Amino acid sequence: MIADVIVLGGGVAGLAVARELALRGVRVTLVERATLGKEASWAAAGMLAPQVEADERDEFFDFACESRDAYPAFADALREETGVDIELDCTGTLYLAFTEEDDRECLRRFECQRGAGLIVERLTAEEVRALEPNLSPRVRSALRFPRAWAVENRKLCDALARACRRAGAEILEGTEARSVSADGARFASVETSRGTLGADACVVACGAWSSRLPIKVSDGAQESPAVEPVRGQILCYAMGAGAPLVSHVVYSPRGYVVPRRDGRLLAGTTVERAGFDKSVTDEGRRAITAHAVEIAPAVEGLRQTDEWAGLRPRADDALPLLGMSTEIENLFYATGHYRNGILLAPLTGALVADLITTGETPAPLAPFSPARLARANSRAV
Numbered sequence: 001m002i003a004d005v006i007v008l009g010g011g012v013a014g015l016a017v018a019r020e021l022a023l024r025g026v027r028v029t030l031v032e033r034a035t036l037g038k039e040a041s042w043a044a045a046g047m048l049a050p051q052v053e054a055d056e057r058d059e060f061f062d063f064a065c066e067s068r069d070a071y072p073a074f075a076d077a078l079r080e081e082t083g084v085d086i087e088l089d090c091t092g093t094l095y096l097a098f099t100e101e102d103d104r105e106c107l108r109r110f111e112c113q114r115g116a117g118l119i120v121e122r123l124t125a126e127e128v129r130a131l132e133p134n135l136s137p138r139v140r141s142a143l144r145f146p147r148a149w150a151v152e153n154r155k156l157c158d159a160l161a162r163a164c165r166r167a168g169a170e171i172l173e174g175t176e177a178r179s180v181s182a183d184g185a186r187f188a189s190v191e192t193s194r195g196t197l198g199a200d201a202c203v204v205a206c207g208a209w210s211s212r213l214p215i216k217v218s219d220g221a222q223e224s225p226a227v228e229p230v231r232g233q234i235l236c237y238a239m240g241a242g243a244p245l246v247s248h249v250v251y252s253p254r255g256y257v258v259p260r261r262d263g264r265l266l267a268g269t270t271v272e273r274a275g276f277d278k279s280v281t282d283e284g285r286r287a288i289t290a291h292a293v294e295i296a297p298a299v300e301g302l303r304q305t306d307e308w309a310g311l312r313p314r315a316d317d318a319l320p321l322l323g324m325s326t327e328i329e330n331l332f333y334a335t336g337h338y339r340n341g342i343l344l345a346p347l348t349g350a351l352v353a354d355l356i357t358t359g360e361t362p363a364p365l366a367p368f369s370p371a372r373l374a375r376a377n378s379r380a381v
């Protein structure tokens with residue numbers, strides 16, 4: 001049984017794994033170079049919506065649905081452990097069609113998901129506008145996903161951090177991991193800005209920065225699997241207290257709006273390769289505004305109160321990287337969550353902790369093992 005684990009990175013992935021390990025009695029040290037939960041996990045929109053953009057059922061889809069289904073119990077447990085309400089909102093999500101092409105896309109998705117036995121409804125323009133009167137009169141039809149939910153991801157990070165501390169995890173903020181060292185083919189220690197830390201095992205959960213971490217082995221250096229940053233921008237509006245513009249999360253094929261309990265409306269997003277630059281750009285603002293106004297024209301009259309951008313961690317095949325390194329025993333990855341890290345938090349925490357504490361890979365994690373990228377890379381040579 002592994003007794004000591006160092007978790008690198010205090011976003012939702014690192015925090016979820018650290019909490020689960022600490023709850024199981026493992027001594028955990030979490031190393032965060034800046035402040036907990038202030039990168040992608042802070043920038044996210046908090047949607048738990050595996051069905052909304054899915055046109056086929058595969059292992060990733062099933063994994064994502066299982067993680068969504070874990071949310072009600074996860075939210076209850078976090079409330080019990082910390083008193084923090086992560087604002088799990090089960091109103092559901094609407095997906096609007098504005099053009100013939102959008103209509104065809106909706107029909108395709110509806111038929112494919114109904115065929116797979118999933119819960120999805122097809123609504124006429126009148127039906128969807130009866131649910132949400134502020135939607136554009138130009139809407140032609142819509143899908144309703146009753147099981148596409150949302151959480152307040154900033155409260156989720158706060159709750160996870162409190163839960164980690166309460167379960168006994170040591171948290172080192174303002175501490176940068178500079179390299180990971182192996183002794184032979186086994187994890188040995190982490191060099192940090194505050195000295196060397198040794199442990200039985202280490203989990204790399206540094207989000208978009210995960211592959212920047214040098215891994216030192218006796219005969220030189222080794223690379224972590226490639227994870228690249230993909231920028232997403234969000235604009236935030238004030239809807240006004242007591243009269244939300246919309247009560248569902250609402251998507252179109254081009255953008256989305258997400259209402260928050262405190263009267264904010266988030267509008268997103270962009271998907272851009274811009275290195276590690278977290279700027280909000282004029283082009284991003286124009287596109288997001290246009291897509292939000294297409295969904296609900298009254299957005300134009302709302303006061304914009306905030307804006308931000310975050311970096312999603314994307315592996316080469318856009319799937320999460322969850323499992324042990326192929327080269328170094330007891331070095332684990334919990335990263336590459338790309339557009340779904342909030343959704344995948346409960347299952348990431350539980351299953352990566354299972355793997356570390358039992359030494360056995362839980363079946364649902366197998367498709368996301370780092371080994372698949374090692375295999376893909378060796379094929380590419």
Ligand SMILES: Cc1cc2nc3c(=O)[nH]c(=O)nc-3n(C[C@H](O)[C@H](O)[C@H](O)COP(=O)(O)OP(=O)(O)OC[C@H]3O[C@@H](n4cnc5c(N)ncnc54)[C@H](O)[C@@H]3O)c2cc1C
Pocket residue numbers: 008009010011012013014031032033034035036037038039040041042043044045046047048175176177178205206207208209210213231232233234268269309310311312313334335336337338339340341342343344
């Ligand atoms: C605009 C936007 C909208 C999104 N919307 C959604 C959504 O609706 N639903 C959803 O499920 N997902 C969404 N996502 C994706 C989600 O935010 C990410 O998948 C998730 O937050 C990744 O979590 P993480 O912990 O891996 O990374 P991060 O939250 O980025 O955390 C990584 C942490 O590691 C730390 N770190 C990095 N390097 C080091 C080092 N060397 N030493 C120590 N610490 C280090 C960083 O400081 C950071 O705190 C969205 C993302 C964006 C940008």
